[in-house]
Every structure is written in C-alpha cells, then in structure tokens.
Amino acid sequence: MSYQVSEAAVEIAGLAKSALSRRRLLQAAGIGGVAIAATACGASGSDAGTATGAPSAATAADLSDTDKTANWSNWPLYLDINDETGEYPTLKAFQDANGIAVTYTEDVNDNNEFYAKVRTQLEQGQDIGRDLVVLTDWMAALWIENGFAQKLDKAIIPNGKNLIPRLADVAFDKSRDYSLPWQSGFGGLGYNKSALKDTLGSDKMTTLDQLFDPKLKGRITVLSEMRDTMGCIMAWQGNNPSDFTDDQFSQAIEELTKQVDSGQIRQVTGNDYIASLESGDVIAVIGWSGDLFALGEDFGFEIPESGGMLWTDNMLIPALAAHKKNAEMIMNYYYDPKVAAEVAAYVNYICPVEGAKAEMEKIDPALAASEFIFPSAATLDRTYVFKALTPEQGDKYEREFQTAIGN
Amino acid sequence: MVVAKRRSRTGYLLLFPGMTWLAIFFAIPFVTLFMTSLQEPVPGKMGKYQAGFQLSNYTNAMAEYWPQFLRSFIYAGIATLLALVIAYPLAYFIAMKGGKWRPLLLVLVIAPSFASFLLRTYAWRTILADEGPITSFFNALHLLPDDRILNTGIAVVAGLTYNFLPFMILPLYAALEKIDPRLIEASSDLYSSAVATFRKITWPLSLPGVVAGTLLTFIPAAGDYINAELLGSTKDRMIGNVIQTNFIEFRDYPTASALSFVLMAAILVMVFTYIRRAGTEDLL
Numbered sequence: 001m002s003y004q005v006s007e008a009a010v011e012i013a014g015l016a017k018s019a020l021s022r023r024r025l026l027q028a029a030g031i032g033g034v035a036i037a038a039t040a041c042g043a044s045g046s047d048a049g050t051a052t053g054a055p056s057a058a059t060a061a062d063l064s065d066t067d068k069t070a071n072w073s074n075w076p077l078y079l080d081i082n083d084e085t086g087e088y089p090t091l092k093a094f095q096d097a098n099g100i101a102v103t104y105t106e107d108v109n110d111n112n113e114f115y116a117k118v119r120t121q122l123e124q125g126q127d128i129g130r131d132l133v134v135l136t137d138w139m140a141a142l143w144i145e146n147g148f149a150q151k152l153d154k155a156i157i158p159n160g161k162n163l164i165p166r167l168a169d170v171a172f173d174k175s176r177d178y179s180l181p182w183q184s185g186f187g188g189l190g191y192n193k194s195a196l197k198d199t200l201g202s203d204k205m206t207t208l209d210q211l212f213d214p215k216l217k218g219r220i221t222v223l224s225e226m227r228d229t230m231g232c233i234m235a236w237q238g239n240n241p242s243d244f245t246d247d248q249f250s251q252a253i254e255e256l257t258k259q260v261d262s263g264q265i266r267q268v269t270g271n272d273y274i275a276s277l278e279s280g281d282v283i284a285v286i287g288w289s290g291d292l293f294a295l296g297e298d299f300g301f302e303i304p305e306s307g308g309m310l311w312t313d314n315m316l317i318p319a320l321a322a323h324k325k326n327a328e329m330i331m332n333y334y335y336d337p338k339v340a341a342e343v344a345a346y347v348n349y350i351c352p353v354e355g356a357k358a359e360m361e362k363i364d365p366a367l368a369a370s371e372f373i374f375p376s377a378a379t380l381d382r383t384y385v386f387k388a389l390t391p392e393q394g395d396k397y398e399r400e401f402q403t404a405i406g407n
Numbered sequence: 408m409v410v411a412k413r414r415s416r417t418g419y420l421l422l423f424p425g426m427t428w429l430a431i432f433f434a435i436p437f438v439t440l441f442m443t444s445l446q447e448p449v450p451g452k453m454g455k456y457q458a459g460f461q462l463s464n465y466t467n468a469m470a471e472y473w474p475q476f477l478r479s480f481i482y483a484g485i486a487t488l489l490a491l492v493i494a495y496p497l498a499y500f501i502a503m504k505g506g507k508w509r510p511l512l513l514v515l516v517i518a519p520s521f522a523s524f525l526l527r528t529y530a531w532r533t534i535l536a537d538e539g540p541i542t543s544f545f546n547a548l549h550l551l552p553d554d555r556i557l558n559t560g561i562a563v564v565a566g567l568t569y570n571f572l573p574f575m576i577l578p579l580y581a582a583l584e585k586i587d588p589r590l591i592e593a594s595s596d597l598y599s600s601a602v603a604t605f606r607k608i609t610w611p612l613s614l615p616g617v618v619a620g621t622l623l624t625f626i627p628a629a630g631d632y633i634n635a636e637l638l639g640s641t642k643d644r645m646i647g648n649v650i651q652t653n654f655i656e657f658r659d660y661p662t663a664s665a666l667s668f669v670l671m672a673a674i675l676v677m678v679f680t681y682i683r684r685a686g687t688e689d690l691l
Contacts, residue, residue: 112655112656112658113655115658116654116655116658119658218553218554218555218558260641260642263553265641266558266640267558267639267640267641268641272637275529275532276532279532279533279536280536280537280538281532281536281537281538281555281557281558390453391453391454392453395453395454395657398656398657399657402652402656402657405641406640406641406642406643406644406648407644407648407649407652407656
C-alpha cells in the first residue's frame with residue numbers, strides 16, 4: 001500500500017475508533033481506503049542471517065524513572081480496544097498500575113513503509129521518538145543487524161520466560177536478546193463462502209488449484225507481501241519455502257506472471273483486499289488469518305493443503321529510545337498470560353505466550369480451542385517460515401516479485 | 408528618482424517570502440534529488456549509496472520502466488482530453504448562462520474537493536464495483552473486454568479525469584467569463600452562424616483557459632499514482648507507482664530520483680512545446 005494511503009488509513013482509523021464497533025471499524029476502514037485491518041501484519045518469515053557481529057545499538061540516557069511515559073508504535077487493530085470509550089483496556093490497566101502514560105500510535109502499516117519513514121534518523125543516530133515498535137521477522141532482523149535495536153534488560157522482563165519454546169530461538173535473534181514476539185499469524189487462503197459456492201460449487205477453499213481455477217478469473221487477489229504470496233506458490237509447486245533455490249523461486253515467479261498476465265489475478269494488494277472481499281468484487285485471496293476472522297461468519301480462512309506461511313511480528317526498542325525501561329515494563333506486562341489472553345481474544349492472531357490458553361478458557365472456551373490462536377503441532381506442521389535471506393537475496397527476490405506484479 | 412528606487416526595493420521585499428519558500432522547499436530538494444539520482448552503490452554494502460556520477464542510473468531506469476512512462480502519458484493525455492470535453496460545455500454554461508446562479512454553480516464544482524482526494528478515489532471503487540449499476544449496464548451491452556471496469560485502465564482514466572476535472576473547469580470559466588458578450592452579438596449581427604461565432608470568437612478567446620486547464624490537468628495526472636494504485640490492476644501501473652516502489656520497497660533512491668527527474672524533464676519539454684504551439688505565452 002502506498003505511503004499516503006496508509007497515512008490516511010491511520011487517520012481514518014483514529015477518527016472511527018471512538019464511535020464505531022470493531023466490525024464497523026473494519027468496514028469504515030475498507031471504505032476509507034485503508035490499508036488497515038485487523039491484521040495489518042506485514043510479510044512473513046524470518047529473514048536475514050544471524051545477528052552475530054551485529055553492531056550494538058546506541059543507547060540514550062534512560063529517562064524512564066523521572067519521565068513516566070512511553071511511545072509505542074504498532075499496527076492498526078492489533079490491541080484490544082473498548083469500542084465505547086476508545087480506550088485500550090489492557091493498556092489502561094497497565095497505566096493505572098504503573099503510573100506510566102503510554103502514547104499508543106497505530107502508525108505501522110507496512111514494514112518497508114515504516115522503515116522508509118524512520119530510516120534516515122536511525123542511520124544518522126537520532127532518536128526516532130518511539131520507545132517500542134512492532135515489526136515482522138525479516139524487518140526486525142534488518143534492524144538488529146544494523147544496530148537499530150537495543151539489547152533488552154531481561155531483569156525487567158521476568159515474564160519473558162513465558163515465551164513459547166517454538167519462538168525462543170530464531171535465526172535473527174538467537175536468545176531473544178533484542179526482540180520479543182507480539183503476535184504470529186498465517187498467510188493462506190481467504191474466501192467469501194457463498195460466492196465461492198456459487199462459482200466453484202464448494203464453500204471451502206483448501207488448495208491453490210481452486211484459487212487459480214479459471215472460473216474465478218479476475219475475482220482473486222494475492223498479497224503484495226512477497227514472502228506470503230511467493231511462499232504459498234512455492235509450497236503449491238512442491239518446493240520448500242523455508243529452503244529453496246533461485247530456480248525454484250523463478251519457477252514460482254513464472255507461475256505468478258502467468259496468473260497476472262492471464263487476468264486470473266485481479267490485483268496485488270496489502271490489507272486493501274479486505275474492502276474488495278466485503279464489496280464482493282473479490283471472491284478469494286491469499287490473505288492473513290486474523291483478517292478473515294475479523295470479517296466474520298460469511299468468510300473463511302484455510303491453510304492450503306500444500307502448506308501456508310507463518311510469520312511473527314516482534315517488539316523492539318529502537319536505538320536511542322529515551323524510555324527504554326518503561327518499554328521493557330510494557331513487554332513484561334503483555335507477557336503475563338492473563339493479559340496476553342485478553343489481547344488474543346480481540347486480535348485473533350497466534351498468541352506467543354505460554355499459559356495464555358488456560359487463561360483464554362476463562363474468557364471464551366471456543367477461542368481457546370481455535371487452531372488459529374493456539375495452533376496444535378499438527379497445524380504448525382502445515383506451515384512454513386520463509387527462508388532467511390541475505391540482503392542481496394532479499395533485494396533480488398523483491399525486484400523479481402515487483403516486476404511480475406507490474407512495478 | 409528616489410520614489411522609483413524605493414518602489415523597486417519594495418518589490419524585492421515583496422518577493423522575499425516567496426523566494427525563500429521556493430529556495431527551501433523547491434531549490435534545495437531539487438538539487439538533492441539531482442545529486443541522489445547520480446549516486447553509486449557502495450561496493451559490498453547492500454542498499455548503501457555514495458555520491459558519484461552514475462549516468463547509467465538514468466539509462467537503466469529508462470530501459471526498464473519506459474512502458475510505465477508511456478502509459479502515464481497516454482492515460483494522462485486521454486484524461487486531459489476527456490476533462491476538456493466535459494469541462495468546456497459546463498464552464499461555458501456557467502459563464503454565459505449561469506446568471507445569478509454562477510457563484511453557487513462554481514461552489515458545486517469545487518465542493519467535491521472538500522473531501523479528501525483519497526476518499527473520493529475510494530468512492531469510485533464502490534461506484535464502479537463489479538455488481539454495481541454502471542458495470543452491469545455496460546456488461547448488458549457487452550461493451551467491456553474484461554466484464555468489469557474496476558481494476559482496469561478504464562477505471563484509472565476515469566478516476567484521473569474525475570479527480571482533476573475542477574482544475575480544467577476553473578481556468579476555462581475564468582477565460583470564458585471574460586469574453587465581452589458584445590463581440591458575440593456583433594458576430595451574429597454580421598450574419599455569422601452560431602458555429603462560426605464559436606470557431607472565430609469564443610474558442611480563440613478562451614484559448615488561454617484551454618491551455619491553462621490542460622496543463623493543470625495533464626501535469627498532476629501524469630505523476631499521479633493513487634488512481635492507478637486504487638482503481639487499476641497490476642497491468643495499469645503508472646510511473647508514480649514505480650517511483651514509489653523504488654523509494655519504499657527497494658530503497659533504491661538513485662533509480663527513484665532518476666525516474667523523478669526524467670518525469671519532470673519530460674513534462675517540462677512537453678509543456679514548452681505545447682505553449683509554443685498554442686502561442687499563448689501571455690497567459691503565464
């Protein structure tokens with residue numbers, strides 16, 4: 001999504017928030033043009049090699065004890081909100097308990113776009129005015145590698161031990177010294193159940209063969225996040241998105257080009273596909289799990305039989321952040337299983353906190369059983385984390401992808 | 408003498424705010440952009456660039472993106488023509504027949520601009536939706552190659568035409584409104600037909616408005632990327648989309664700057680050629 005578009009999205013979301021229910025907000029977001037959405041999560045996969053030899057991030061004098069504030073940048077609709085008051089219940093509880101006033105801003109709509117916005121300041125060693133940011137794996141890797149993220153003081157984050165083991169050791173941050181997951185999610189097939197039944201005769205979409213069925217010509221979209229779209233296609237071609245060759249990537253690009261040229265794929269979008277699904281112009285998509293759940297009963301989401309994508313968004317403390325300790329206290333707070341369950345009940349994404357499932361039983365047993373919030377090992381086995389790419393590979397693949405989609 | 412001198416100093420003083428503004432927000436970024444467009448990659452450091460004189464940034468960018476350039480000028484050209492065809496009769500009506508309703512009619516022309524450009528473009532997605540009345544109507548006549556309007560070039564041109572229409576109407580109105588009605592009366596007194604009057608009197612006198620209107624429509628339309636992004640498909644990308652992708656997705660600032668520069672230069676050349684041919688320098 002374009003920069004300008006998402007900026008407006010943030011504004012519109014802000015305006016809408018106080019007055020509208022979450023469901024209505026989604027619609028408003030759709031109409032208003034927005035790159036918004038429940039999901040708003042960027043691409044998938046953990047890229048970039050290891051963090052060894054990462055330059056250490058600059059630190060600033062920590063004002064946390066005297067200045068009880070913190071600035072937090074997150075994706076839209078990624079934190080529980082009270083539709084009546086416009087307050088974030090969990091965040092408010094944190095503020096009341098700790099006396100720290102948190103300025104919560106939903107200004108991350110796209111990893112690349114957010115990075116483009118703050119990059120110059122980061123490179124010139126200036127404070128970007130944020131104490132906590134949430135970025136997808138591969139972008140988090142890039143920040144850590146470039147020394148844009150500060151090392152966490154684990155003494156202030158005792159709840160960090162609640163991180164689920166699966167995410168405790170990732171290539172870009174071996175022992176989670178710099179980052180903590182916020183939520184994870186799936187990239188897979190989303191669809192309008194009744195429209196799918198009318199066109200394909202089935203109200204469930206489980207394969208990319210169905211997605212690329214000529215009967216859906218011009219009625220499908222795929223994500224502009226290279227890792228999700230290309231990952232799903234590679235898996236469908238029988239290759240492994242976590243470990244593939246240049247040739248296999250090119251093979252997937254060929255397929256994408258074919259589907260774009262034939263007119264099968266109508267458009268390649270960010271969160272914008274939500275509006276197109278709602279208006280009925282689009283019947284099926286490669287999209288993100290949480291979005292489709294937020295859209296409600298009429299829409300479905302499936303991890304493709306050939307395999308879907310799994311990504312994680314991570315909390316980081318930017319270099320020179322002035323309220324590092326306050327930010328760490330926020331991290332600690334959200335790793336309390338009870339709080340994590342409250343957030344997960346709202347955002348419908350995969351919760352990275354151990355023990356949250358038991359807490360969720362008390363809130364809503366149905367959600368506790370959801371494979372998309374607390375996936376079983378069997379479900380996770382059907383997904384891939386996108387291969388870690390070197391910056392050169394990342395650039396090469398992104399360019400091939402953009403060329404295939406008309407840029 | 409003294410008075411004259413003081414007056415000229417006042418002139419410079421009046422120019423000062425405007426010139427400062429231009430220097431800070433136009434000249435300096437312009438130079439920076441030009442320098443960036445010639446940067447070369449730092450060897451072995453992905454995504455880092457240093458000052459240089461890499462002319463190949465321009466040739467490579469053109470070799471790769473000429474189709475989007477061409478498409479931008481074609482789409483903007485068609486949109487400008489359509490806007491002229493729609494705006495001229497409208498402006499004529501308001502100027503000549505509007506009477507006491509003129510102010511109201513003009514406000515109506517500008518009124519849509521009170522809503523955000525983005526929101527209005529989004530509204531077009533609803534208007535042109537696949538199941539919407541407009542698409543259904545044209546589909547019933549089997550006039551649409553893809554059975555849809557949204558996410559095609561047609562939608563992009565329609566969006567551009569709509570979004571920049573006021574910029575066509577206002578200068579046309581200003582030009583038409585200035586025409587002395589006695590000239591038209593005199594023309595008919597001399598047994599000129601209505602067509603001949605229009606051709607010999609109204610049209611030539613409205614030319615400054617036509618030139619200004621076409622420029623004000625064509626220039627922003629050629630550089631626009633919102634309409635292509637929201638109303639087009641992957642096959643309708645314009646040069647603005649490509650510049651955006653290079654800046655934000657690839658972080659390839661030199662290529663993006665080179666493209667921006669070529670776009671500016673191309674538009675300047677076109678504008679000068681056009682003004683030369685239209686022969687109405689006095690309007691600038």
